[in-house]
Structures are given as C-alpha cells and as structure tokens.
Amino acid sequence: MDRHTSGDATRPDGTHGNGETVIGAPRTAPDDAPTPAPTATVVPMIPVPRTPVRDPARAAVVLRHARLRSDGGPQFCRPSRAEMSGAAPRRQGGRTDGKVIYPDRESAEQAGREFESLGAQPMRSYRCNRSTHGHYHLTRDTTSLARRIDVAARIPHQRSA
Incomplete structure (x- = not known):
C-alpha cells in the first residue's frame, strides 16, 4: 500500500490499518512518537540485465563504454x-535503430x-547522423577485413586443363 496516496488521514491516530503513518495526517504528541527505525545500509546499485546475457564478457564491455540509462543499462539509438x-x-x-550509443x-x-x-x-x-549532440555507433570494418585476406588468395589464377 502506498503511504503517500492511500490511507485515512482523518483517523484520530493518522495511521493506516497496519500502523504506518499517513503523510499529511495531524502530528501526534512528542511522547507518543514511535521509536526511530534503524537506519538502512546503502549499497551501490549494480546494473542487472532484464534478459539473460548470452556473453557476459561482451556485456561488460558495453557497460564499460556505452552511454548508460538511469537504470544502468545501455542507451539504444531510435528515431x-x-x-x-x-x-x-x-x-x-x-x-x-537499436544500436548501442557511445x-x-x-x-x-x-x-x-x-x-x-x-x-x-x-x-x-x-558518428550517427540522427544525433544532434554527436553520438557514435560501431559497425564492421569491411576494408580492414579485405586487407587481412591474403593478397595471393585474391588474385585469380588460371586453371590448368
């Protein structure tokens, strides 16, 4: 139950049925104040993917270098x-559409x-043409692939009859 929007602030004690205080309810006397709850320890948020990651090493690279959303996942390009x-x-x-933004x-x-x-x-x-402030994507480098192929393999040879 959301204590901000539900509950009965007109009840004499200003609480929900489960004992939580309703925000906006009249204050109680200081001697009636409940004892403060122990403070919670704060731990850093570690991003967790919504769907299982097929390759955790590649996912770690993306999380290290991509622009991240507020929930910790990578941002994707879209119109x-x-x-x-x-x-x-x-x-x-x-x-x-759908490429990771760097x-x-x-x-x-x-x-x-x-x-x-x-x-x-x-x-x-x-550089993505869609971006107004300048973001980048990755694509395969086909010229580098062509350079890696052995030059002799690219030259056609006459077959013997």
Whole structure:
C-alpha cells in the first residue's frame, strides 16, 4: 500500500490499518512518537540485465563504454517522436535503430578493440547522423577485413586443363 496516496488521514491516530503513518495526517504528541527505525545500509546499485546475457564478457564491455540509462543499462539509438509520427523527415535510415550509443569516438573505438580481442570481426566507429549532440555507433570494418585476406588468395589464377 502506498503511504503517500492511500490511507485515512482523518483517523484520530493518522495511521493506516497496519500502523504506518499517513503523510499529511495531524502530528501526534512528542511522547507518543514511535521509536526511530534503524537506519538502512546503502549499497551501490549494480546494473542487472532484464534478459539473460548470452556473453557476459561482451556485456561488460558495453557497460564499460556505452552511454548508460538511469537504470544502468545501455542507451539504444531510435528515431525521435517527430520522425516516428511523420512530422519530421527521417534523418537516418532504419539501420541504426537499436544500436548501442557511445558518447564519444574514443569510447566507441576502445569498445571495438575490446570486442575484437573477444573474437569479433574488426569494427570501426562512426558518428550517427540522427544525433544532434554527436553520438557514435560501431559497425564492421569491411576494408580492414579485405586487407587481412591474403593478397595471393585474391588474385585469380588460371586453371590448368
């Protein structure tokens, strides 16, 4: 029961049925005041994912470098309300919807390097066209992939008959 919105402040003792004080109820005499409850210990909030994480190492990289929401999870790129309603033209195609937002290029590049060390393909950062203040995303670096392929394998050879 929410003590801010429910209860009966007109009761003579100004409490709920379970004994909690109703906010806004008339104050009781100082000698009737209940003994103060012991203070609770405050522990730091550790972000916990809503769904199971498939790769905890990659999740740790994202939490280290991405822009975080107030609940501790990463922020994702999405169209503005005006873009979704059609009142404003879309600034970017749908390919960036749902991508993790990195606050600056350095964070995105560092996350990309850490993902590569975990076995991902080479990644590069780019500035999102949708962002007004400048945020970044990661994408596969196909030019780096082409450089990694052996040059001899890319040159076609004549087959013998």
